[in-house]
Amino acid sequence: xxxxxxxxxxxxxxxxxxxxxxxxxxxxxxxxxxxxxxxxxxxxxxxxxxxxxxxxxx
Numbered sequence: 001x002x003x004x005x006x007x008x009x010x011x012x013x014x015x016x017x018x019x020x021x022x023x024x025x026x027x028x029x030x031x032x033x034x035x036x037x038x039x040x041x042x043x044x045x046x047x048x049x050x051x052x053x054x055x056x057x058x
Contacts, residue, residue: 001025001026001027001028001029001034002027004022005022005023005025005027008022008023009023016048017044017048018041018044018045018048021041021044022041025037
């Protein structure tokens with residue numbers, strides 16, 4: 001989870017909802033919890049308005 005937090009801080013805009021959600025998570029969570037959150041985070045990534053500018057930077 002720590003690596004995902006670093007990645008989100010480095011790649012997502014500061015005003016990203018997804019970035020704030022990931023950073024707010026504890027450093028360690030159970031695998032089942034992570035997998036269920038991953039599905040939600042993916043949906044947020046693809047629906048977040050900042051995603052359009054994010055995709056053009058990659």
